Amino acid sequence: MTPGKTFDVRWLIAGLLGLYGAVLTVLGLTDSPAEVAKADGIRINLWIGLGLLAVAVAFAAWAKLAPQGRE
16 A cells, blocks of 8 residues: 555445446346337336436545545
């Protein structure tokens, strides 16, 4: 580790949420009509995936704009 740097868990959270969001977004784009019908016509995988991607971007921005560091 570089002196003055600490591990910031926000980057880990952003990465995991981004990965899960990307997978769900791809699944949501390729859902069959039967899967969409089971969810009352809503592409739930797509919407949850996009939501996770948005939260991942928010976590990454938070980590970038307010970095942790030792004093």
